[in-house]
Amino acid sequence: MNQIGFVLLSVLAVGSALSVILQRNPVMSALSLVVTIFSLALAFLSLGSSFVAVVQVIVYAGAVMVLFVFVIMLLDLGRREPFKLTGVGRKILGIAAVAAFLFQISASLSAVGVMGARPPEPLPPGYGTALAIGRSVFTDYVYPFEAASVLLLAAMVGALILAKRRI
Amino acid sequence: MSQTVVVDIVRIAVILGMFLGCVAYLVWVERKLLGHIQIRVGPKRVGPYGLLQPIADFVKLVSKEDLTPPNAHRALFRLAPAIALVPAILSIAVIPFGGTIRVLGREMPIGIADINVGLLYVFAMSSMGVFGIALAGWSSNNKYSLMGGLRSSAQLISYEVSLGLSVLGVVLLAGTFSLREIVAAQHPIPFVALQPVGFLLFLMASSAEIARIPFDLPEAETELVAGFHTEYSSMKFAMFFVAEYANLVTVSAMAVTLFLGGWNGPFLPGPIWFALKTAAMLFLFIWVRGTLPRYRYDQLMRFGWKFLLPVALLNLLVTALIVALSGGEG
Numbered sequence: 001m002n003q004i005g006f007v008l009l010s011v012l013a014v015g016s017a018l019s020v021i022l023q024r025n026p027v028m029s030a031l032s033l034v035v036t037i038f039s040l041a042l043a044f045l046s047l048g049s050s051f052v053a054v055v056q057v058i059v060y061a062g063a064v065m066v067l068f069v070f071v072i073m074l075l076d077l078g079r080r081e082p083f084k085l086t087g088v089g090r091k092i093l094g095i096a097a098v099a100a101f102l103f104q105i106s107a108s109l110s111a112v113g114v115m116g117a118r119p120p121e122p123l124p125p126g127y128g129t130a131l132a133i134g135r136s137v138f139t140d141y142v143y144p145f146e147a148a149s150v151l152l153l154a155a156m157v158g159a160l161i162l163a164k165r166r167i
Numbered sequence: 168m169s170q171t172v173v174v175d176i177v178r179i180a181v182i183l184g185m186f187l188g189c190v191a192y193l194v195w196v197e198r199k200l201l202g203h204i205q206i207r208v209g210p211k212r213v214g215p216y217g218l219l220q221p222i223a224d225f226v227k228l229v230s231k232e233d234l235t236p237p238n239a240h241r242a243l244f245r246l247a248p249a250i251a252l253v254p255a256i257l258s259i260a261v262i263p264f265g266g267t268i269r270v271l272g273r274e275m276p277i278g279i280a281d282i283n284v285g286l287l288y289v290f291a292m293s294s295m296g297v298f299g300i301a302l303a304g305w306s307s308n309n310k311y312s313l314m315g316g317l318r319s320s321a322q323l324i325s326y327e328v329s330l331g332l333s334v335l336g337v338v339l340l341a342g343t344f345s346l347r348e349i350v351a352a353q354h355p356i357p358f359v360a361l362q363p364v365g366f367l368l369f370l371m372a373s374s375a376e377i378a379r380i381p382f383d384l385p386e387a388e389t390e391l392v393a394g395f396h397t398e399y400s401s402m403k404f405a406m407f408f409v410a411e412y413a414n415l416v417t418v419s420a421m422a423v424t425l426f427l428g429g430w431n432g433p434f435l436p437g438p439i440w441f442a443l444k445t446a447a448m449l450f451l452f453i454w455v456r457g458t459l460p461r462y463r464y465d466q467l468m469r470f471g472w473k474f475l476l477p478v479a480l481l482n483l484l485v486t487a488l489i490v491a492l493s494g495g496e497g
Contacts, residue, residue, distance in 0.1 A: 027243070027305060034298065054287040062294025063324065069298065070320040073305045073313065129283055130344055 005046055013039040026072045030065060037061045049128035179279055186259050190412045191221040197453050204457035225405070233401040236308055243306035248399070248406035251299025254292040255413040261285035262420050263347045265430045265437030276347065277430075277438055285346040286338065289421060290331060293376060296410065297323045303407070304395035315394025318464065319378060325471040326375035326382075332479035333368035336486040337425050350429030357428030364482045366426045370451075372475060373422070375467070377414040379452060381459040382467060419448035 016035035023029045037060045044053035126132050137145050195210065195217065202209025210217030235244055265277035282288060297320055304316015338344060340361060341352035352358075359366045375382035396407045423429060423444040430437030432444075462470065 025240075027240075027302070031243075031298075031302075050282060050284050051287070054284045054291050057291040058287060058294055062291060062297070063327070066294065066297050066301065066320055066324055069301050069305075070317065070324070073301065073317055073320075130287075 002046060006043065009039045009043045009046065013043065027069065030068045030072060033068075034061050034065050037065065047128075048123050051128055051130045051133055174275075178275075182259065182264070182279055183256070186256070186413070186416065187409075189416055190409055191225070193412050193416060193449060194224070194408075195220050196449070197456075200450070200453045201457050204454070228405040229402055231401040233403065234398070236398050238308040239398065240306040240308070243302050244398075245403070247299050247303035247306060248403045248410075249299070250302060251296055251410040252406045252413070254295040254299075255410040255417065258289050258292040258414075258417045259420070261288050261346055262417070262424060263350055263429060264441050278347070281345060281347045284344045286334065286344045286349070286425075289346075289417070290327075293414070293417075294323075294327060296414065299407075299410065300395050303399065307395075307398040309398050311392045312395050312397045315397070319395060322375060322378070322382065322467060322471075325468060326372045326475070329368060329471060329475040329479045330372035330376055332476070332483050333365050333372055334425055335483050336362045336365040339483075339486050339490050346424050346429075350424055350431065353428040354431050357426060357431070359426040359428075362426065362482075362486070364478065365486070366422075368475060368479050368482065369422060369426065372471075372479075373418045374452065374455070375471065377411065377418055379415065380456040381462050383461060415449065415452060416445070419445045419452065422448050 013036050016032045016039065019032035020029045020036065023032060037056060041053040041056040041061070044050075044056060198220070199209040199217070210220040213219040213223045235241060260279040261282055263276060263278040263281065267274045267276050269275075300323075301316045301320045304312045304314070304319070307313070337349060337358050340358060341349040343349060343352070349358075374380075396404055399407060420441075423441060427444050427448075430441040432440035435443075
């Protein structure tokens with residue numbers, strides 16, 4: 001039951017991710033990305049991480065993608081010609097990138113074992129709750145967490161300086 | 168097993184039916200109250216006191232012609248009302264309406280689901296509703312609709328931050344995201360007594376989130392015809408309308424759950440208390456609508472970013488300090 005749901009969600013996630021790059025209309029691409037994010041959130045939920053699932057929806061679907069759609073609407077990006085790869089060098093580069101990506105996926109899949117190869121370990125009590133994640137963020141991962149927040153602050157200041165030359 | 172499923176389905180059906188009935192009659196209540204505030208009588212022709220008005224409105228809307236503008240993006244134009252309505256309805260799934268009740272020899276909580284991230288779930292749903300409005304504005308291919316859609320996206324993004332921060336004080340005090348546990352933590356003192364600033368911030372930010380006066384910029388009719396739903400007619404328009412009122416009910420129910428002690432109260436049974444408090448909140452929202460004028464767009468943005476957000480941050484900081492000093496949760 002859970003396995004079937006997971007496969008369905010994966011198909012939905014990959015399908016909508018393909019749709020992101022295949023759609024000509026930027027609004028439709030953005031919406032496909034929302035579907036991808038949603039299916040990933042549901043996948044997290046089926047894996048017992050309810051907090052991550054909800055935050056995924058709030059942050060990515062609710063905030064980031066709303067901003068994307070807002071900007072697309074504001075700049076009125078209509079239909080665009082599909083992006084074409086020109087030149088032999090670029091084509092080779094593209095094929096090499098795809099090959100590297102596929103290799104990485106197969107490597108990581110064989111590292112963890114394909115689904116069902118290993119019996120899943122039972123989750124520790126309280127796994128995936130806000131409390132457990134908060135604990136680990138502010139104890140084990142406090143330095144990466146702070147580094148990430150400094151990075152975000154720097155990005156914000158940078159955006160302000162770029163957007164407002166005169167303050 | 169099958170009995171449980173049947174009980175669950177009945178439970179969902181009852182709560183959904185009551186919720187939608189409440190939404191339908193809220194329109195009547197609002198029109199009546201606004202009428203009296205403006206020294207009119209409001210609807211009174213259809214049935215006694217105009218009580219059949221919502222049904223008449225519904226029949227009228229269904230029987231109207233369903234127009235689609237020739238240059239609209241047809242698929243998104245159709246999808247947008249559903250994207251607005253579905254999250255609005257899904258939000259009630261986690262709201263606890265009362266304590267527990269015995270059905271078929273089984274204790275069960277009154278409400279549909281109790282998940283440990285209930286509060287965040289409501290936020291996730293409310294942030295999904297923005298897509299419906301933004302896409303409706305964009306797909307109509309009408310400049311007033313587009314302006315309305317843009318305004319509402321900007322407004323909802325801006326006020327979502329303050330809204331989230333305003334309820335974090337409650338989360339700190341209760342030490343949980345589960346709405347049922349938050350209500351339980353408010354016995355005997357409701358959080359409005361401990362978080363008065365948070366409550367006021369929640370009221371202001373949530374009126375902006377559901378685009379009520381004085382924050383109803385997305386459909387400012389004097390500037391934008393009707394905003395994002397200018398091109399919508401018939402049932403599609405009705406879906407936006409229902410979504411708006413469903414959000415109003417949800418926000419009132421959330422205010423009751425987070426700040427006013429939920430179903431807690433003396434003498435009367437829990438669900439009655441919950442209904443009374445929610446009705447009082449709804450009355451407040453309608454009263455505000457009958458009293459205040461609309462903000463200008465720049466005033467709205469300035470208020471949101473330069474007043475609401477700093478106060479919300481300060482409130483959170485002070486609450487966190489007090490909780491930490493008094494050796495609270497965590």
